Amino acid sequence: MCKKCTIVLLTLSLIFFLTSACLAGAQSHSRADEKGTAVLLVTFGTSIPSAQAAFANIEKLVKKAFPETEIHWAYTSHIIRKKMAKEGKILNSPETALARLMEDGYSKVLVQSLHMIPGSEFHDIRVNAKMFENMSGGFKKVFVSYPLLAGNDNMDKAVERVISHMIPEERKADEAVVLMGHGTHHTADAVYSAMMYKFQKADPNIFMGTVEGHPSFDEVREMLLKKGIRRAYLLPFMSVAGDHAMNDMAGDEEDSWKIMLEKAGIKCIPVLKGIAEYDALAEIWIDNMKVAMSHLK
Numbered sequence: 001m002c003k004k005c006t007i008v009l010l011t012l013s014l015i016f017f018l019t020s021a022c023l024a025g026a027q028s029h030s031r032a033d034e035k036g037t038a039v040l041l042v043t044f045g046t047s048i049p050s051a052q053a054a055f056a057n058i059e060k061l062v063k064k065a066f067p068e069t070e071i072h073w074a075y076t077s078h079i080i081r082k083k084m085a086k087e088g089k090i091l092n093s094p095e096t097a098l099a100r101l102m103e104d105g106y107s108k109v110l111v112q113s114l115h116m117i118p119g120s121e122f123h124d125i126r127v128n129a130k131m132f133e134n135m136s137g138g139f140k141k142v143f144v145s146y147p148l149l150a151g152n153d154n155m156d157k158a159v160e161r162v163i164s165h166m167i168p169e170e171r172k173a174d175e176a177v178v179l180m181g182h183g184t185h186h187t188a189d190a191v192y193s194a195m196m197y198k199f200q201k202a203d204p205n206i207f208m209g210t211v212e213g214h215p216s217f218d219e220v221r222e223m224l225l226k227k228g229i230r231r232a233y234l235l236p237f238m239s240v241a242g243d244h245a246m247n248d249m250a251g252d253e254e255d256s257w258k259i260m261l262e263k264a265g266i267k268c269i270p271v272l273k274g275i276a277e278y279d280a281l282a283e284i285w286i287d288n289m290k291v292a293m294s295h296l297k
Contacts, residue, residue, distance in 0.1 A: 037296055038070050038106040039289070042094050042125055043114040045075030046242035047083045054240040054276035058114065061279065065286050066293070069110075072097055076121050094125055098132045098142075108141045108296045112289050114239050114276065115147040119186040122147055145292035148239075148275065148284050149191050159198045161280040163206070166235060168271065176224055176232035176266075177206045180249045180257065183213020195237075205229070208237065209257075211248055217257060224266060231267045234258060240274035 039062060046052065055073070062071055074097040075081050081091050092100065094111070101109055111129050113122045126144045133142040149155050167177055179199070181192045189210070196208035196215050205227070209220035224232065234257060236245035249257045250270035258268040275281045 035070075035105045035107070037108040037110060037293075038072060038101050039066060040072050040074055040094070040097055040101065040109055040111045041114055042074045042076060042097075042111055043239060044121065045077045045080040045084075045091065046240045047080050047087075048240070048242045048246065050272075051240040051242040051245075051274060054274035057279070058239075058276045058282045058285065061282050061286055062112075062289070065290065072101065076125070095128055098129060098139075102132060102137075102139060107139060109139055109143075110289060110292050110296055111142060111144045112285060112292070113145065113147045114285060116181065116238060116275070117149050117184070117186075117188045117191045118147055119184045119188040122188075141296050143292045143295045145285075145288045147288075148281070149195070150288070154284055154288075155191070155195060155198060157284055158281065159195070159202055161278070161284075162199075162235075162237075163202060165278050165280040166271075166273075166275075167206075168233060168269075171233055172231075173205065174229075175205065176227075176229045177203075178220060178224070178232050178234050178257070178261075179206070179208050179237035180234065180244065181208060181210040181213070181237040182244065183210025185213070189213040211244055217260070221261065221264060224261070225264060229266055232261060232269070234261075234268050234270045236272070236274055238274055239276045241272040241277075242274070245270075245272055245274070 041059070041062065043055070059071060073091065074094040075091045076094060078093070081093065084091050098109065109129075111125060113125060115122050129142045129144050132138050133140075149158060162179070171177065181195075183189055183192060192208055192210050193214055199206040199208055207215075207220045207223060209215050209217050234249050236249060238244060247253065247256065250272060252259065254260075258270055261268050276285075
């Protein structure tokens with residue numbers, strides 16, 4: 001009986017030893033395969049070729065700020081990903097991009113939202129990215145950095161830099177500047193009303209409107225007419241000058257902002273250049289990333 005017990009104990013000890021050795025080897029192998037930190041830039045996306053200049057510019061700035069970190073991209077828009085795939089350009093969703101980064105051996109990921117406001121897409125990204133950190137065998141750390149207009153300080157910076165870098169130099173004081181934001185049904189839509197207040201405080205002839213939220217185009221048009229504005233510069237207040245800027249803002253259709261304002265007697269000069277094409281504005285995202293990167297160390 002004692003002999004059998006001894007054999008059983010020896011067998012169990014051998015199994016324990018081999019299992020421990022395998023686990024130690026696997027952990028050592030995992031550490032050897034780790035690639036450190038990756039940056040994942042997440043945007044709604046665009047299929048407009050000219051609008052891609054905004055993404056090229058911000059990637060340039062990210063590479064300058066984090067020269068040793070590999071950069072990856074993800075589009076949240078399924079429609080745009082599908083459209084681009086038909087053109088032979090495969091773009092990942094944030095979830096697919098994170099899964100591939102995990103499979104490639106990255107231990108930490110800085111996810112940077114290139115959205116304007118902390119709306120529903122931003123919060124979806126945060127929730128889903130956290131799942132990759134919490135899953136068994138997932139990342140050691142995932143940090144989702146804030147969009148452009150996150151917090152009062154960033155909003156103030158954006159106002160100052162729009163005025164100093166985006167508005168054409170030839171614009172006169174009695175001419176209006178109308179900024180087109182996207183707008184949303186999410187409560188973060190209130191950011192655009194706050195920006196209207198801040199712009200108006202800085203320059204009473206700068207107006208903030210949105211396509212799908214508030215302030216609405218009708219509200220902006222009413223304000224322009226009350227002030228007797230006869231000439232206005234139209235600028236997209238979006239990361240890229242994509243479909244909304246080219247069609248809803250500056251298009252020749254009856255329902256574009258340009259046509260509707262010109263019918264009201266206001267001459268319009270569209271400027272088709274996205275926020276991310278201006279280094280001074282894009283640097284706000286970079287500053288957010290620098291803070292986020294400190295949380296990954």
